[in-house]
Amino acid sequence: MRTRMLRLLAPAILCLGLSAPAAATSVVAVENVRAFQETVSHQNSTRTVLVLRPEVATGSAPPPVFVLLHFLDGSSSEMANLIEISKLVRDRGAWVLLPQAIEGNWNHTPNLADSLGGLGAIDLHAGLIGFSAVDDVGFLAKMIDTLTARHGLDAHRVYMGGYSNGALMTVRFACERPEKIAGGAVVGATMRNTQAPKCTPSRAVPMLYINGSADQVAPYAGGPTSLSADAALAFWVQANGCNPTPQTSTLPDTAPDGTTTQRRAWRDCAEGVGVDHYTVQNGGHTWPGTIDFTPSLGKASQDFQATDVIWDFFMQYSR
Secondary structure (H helix, E strand, O other): OOOOOEEOOOHHHHOOOOOEEOOOOOOOOOOOEEEEEEEEEEOOEEEEEEEEEEOOOOOOOOOOEEEEEOOOOOOHHHHHHHOOOHHHHHHHOOEEEEEOOHHHOOOOOOOOOOEOHHHOEOOOOHHHHOHHHOOHHHHHHHHHHHHHHHHOOOOOOEEEEEEOHHHHHHHHHHHHOHHHOOOEEEEOOOOEOOOHHHOOOOOOOOEEEEEEOOOOOOOOOOOOOEOOHHHHHHHHHHHOOOOOOOEEEEOOOOOOOOOEEEEEEEOOOHHHOOEEEEEEEOEOOOOOOOOOOOHHHOEOOOOOOHHHHHHHHHOOOOO
16 A cells, blocks of 8 residues: 655644645556656746656547646645546546646745735745746746647646645636636635735636635635635635525535535536535545545545546536
């Protein structure tokens, strides 16, 4: 069985809504999935992208793409292994692009003065590399354009999602470059309170959120720098012009893991998009359906596979 250790960050950084599993060095092999590395140059820097693709094409149409963003201080391969994303490639015929953030940290906030209580501006890597100058939005847009063209991928079915730090980067990208993606997925994060007033997407973006009610890293009720889960969902419901009354349901409680999950789905939105929210009651800072989380990060629901739920949501939409 695979083994991984996950660690919590220092308390001040915990308030940023971020966490990081420890190092892994390669992608776990899965039958009929090929892993290779690409490079994309941006801002006079050459950056790496881990690519996972089916060994055999599943049809004649250009394949869809999942851009998957890793957690704080993580790597592309760690993220791939943590949620076993190769199974999606094998079973659904998707290509997965896993770009690497500089120093393991996505520049997910548009406001350099994103403050944390009395500590002032917090920039985890500014002292090392002048991190605030890193244009991750531009890099991700260029990566999408470059690799979809290079490999004949479906530019109308490019989706982005992430966990924790990568989830916050997904939110920023959906705000600033919505024309590049056909949907976004956010796991273990909400939305920066400085992001909301700057977020004016030029088109409606289907968005899916998964949050644990007992998440101590990205609190469900929000924190000094982040909106609550409900406020983040309310933002996207309004931005996407949805009927404010959601459809509600409870997922079958199939596993004795101490969690239950409620789903809210907003429809009748502008441009035919949707917004979904999965609230894992008693769930922690975890990716449902995976088991490689330490108890300190809370419970991981085994009642559903977050990766499958996300992909099913994505497959309803193209741009």
